[in-house]
Amino acid sequence: MANMIKDYKLIIFDWDGTLMNSIDRIVSSMQNAAILSQLTKPSVEHVKEIIGLSLPAAVTTLFPDNSAEQTMALVAQYKHQYVEVNNTPAPLFNDAIALLTRLQQEQKLLAVATGKGRVGLERVFQATQTGHFFHASRCADEAKSKPHPDMLLSLLDELNVPKSQAIMIGDTSHDLKMALTAGIDSIGVTFGVHDREVLSEYNPRAIVDSLTELQPLLLS
CATH class of the missing domain: 1.10.150 (DNA polymerase; domain 1)
Structure with missing residues (x-):
């Protein structure tokens, strides 16, 4: 787990349960x-x-x-x-900003594929001051719902990135099944909804227990 999996051009994140503890x-x-x-x-x-x-x-x-x-x-x-x-806290996960900053510094293309609607995603972008990290995003009111691959295929088309140069990162079976159906690689994270056993059913390239573990997999 210490070495980069592949030099991906585009890294696509789920939001709830992957970047935000909501x-x-x-x-x-x-x-x-x-x-x-x-x-x-x-x-x-x-x-x-x-x-x-x-x-x-x-x-x-x-x-x-x-x-x-x-x-x-x-x-x-x-x-x-x-x-x-509801006033239940929904902060970003530890090291989310650090990871996004490092990926941005390495000139990676970053995107979000989320079950949130556009209004909801823009609201959390503003609240967390993270919108500037992302080159594109797809929301549930703009594409077919996960696990249909529509969100991912649309992002690949917009950013002109082939499937072989993109990876999806998410915490649920919906995220990883979407990636598998779209024909792109994925990484599962265990600190959201689904555990390692469930995530492993969808053939991710790796499964990590924190965002800190992602950086060496995505960057040399």
Whole structure:
């Protein structure tokens, strides 16, 4: 694990659970939204399983019997809880800024592929002052939901990078399955949603336990 895997031109990050420690806030916001919508409170484990999906897909997965109107109402309630009500901290993970800075210094192309909507991603870019690191991004309201490869293929096309020179970094099966389906390499991180056993099912080039471990894999 001490040596660079490959000299990738483009490094694509998931956001929640990979760069930002926002899982507890997502879980509690979804649980509160369900209660306020008079639905059965989903378990922590069930909510974690939908992190990374687009919000409509996530809500439909959690509550498959909901009508379209109920789904959209719950989506709206979740957004209200996450943005305006919930004060659970959602900081960047340790060494996120240091890693992004080092990659930028080495003139790597950086991108984000996230289950967040565009408004949500721009909000956290502003809050964390990280938007300047990224050359492109794709959000759940701009492409098909993970694990469909649409986000990645669109980023490759925009940045004119072949599949062989790109890698996806994420914490969920949705991220790594998306990469596998798109035909690009991936690295799994264990400090988000899924553990090493789950991530290993999608043939990542490596699995790491911290962002600090990523740097020697991505840089010589």
